[in-house]
Amino acid sequence: MAKVELTVNGRSVSAEVEDRTLLVQFLREHLNLTGTHVGCDTSQCGACVVxxxxxxxxxxxxxxxxxxxxxxxxxxxxxxGGELHPVQAAFREHHGLQCGFCTPGMIMAATDMINRHGGKLDEKTVRAELEGNICRCTGYHNIVKAILAAAEQMGGSAKVAAE
Incomplete structure (x- = not known):
């Protein structure tokens, strides 16, 4: 057994868990935070990004x-404070989801991407960095559009490739 002490969403938590407990299992099964999805268990789909x-x-x-x-x-x-994060709002506004299964991981990956690039993103960069996140419903067009809109709103200079 391992003692786990961490801060999750601003709240201190501690628990004894089996040594082999994955972070995704801890979040879902011990803390009941089921927004983080389990898609593949092999690090291929990105549904579990936190x-x-x-x-x-x-x-x-x-x-x-x-x-x-x-x-x-x-x-x-x-x-x-009850307000959607700009990336969450952009996904809703630009229809960056369909079934929604991949959406939490996509949003978390996109938020990190925007933060790392200081909001300065282009379509090519977004598409390249999303390679670790799989969506089986869409062609990624609206997901990319949502990420670029959020990057621009968050103070960047996002650019969409000419269509």
Whole structure:
């Protein structure tokens, strides 16, 4: 058993878990934060992306014990004070989802991408960086459009390639 102590969505949590407990399992099964999805269990789809110490991480690749001492943000903790985060709002406004299964991971990956690039993104960069996130419903057009809109709103200079 491993003692896990971390901050999740601004709240301190601690628990004893089996050594092999993945971060995604800890979030879903111990904290009931089911917005983080399990899609493939092999780090291929990106449905489980959360932020660990401000960086996007596929939570199916990290043990809960490895996250101990860290600050974790899930899709549930991204919005503040009842207001959608700009990336969440952009996904809604630009129809960047269909079934919604991949959406939490896409939003968390996109938020990290925007933060790392200071909001200065172009379509080519967004498409390249989304390669680790799979959506089986869309052609990514509206997802990319939503990310570029959010980047622009968050102070960047996002550019869409000529169509």
């Amino acid at each position: 932020h660990v110490d401000g960086k996007a991480v596929k939570s199916c690749t990290m043990l809960a014990a490895q996250a101990s001492g860290s600050e974790v943000t899930t899709i549930e903790g991204l919005s503040q």
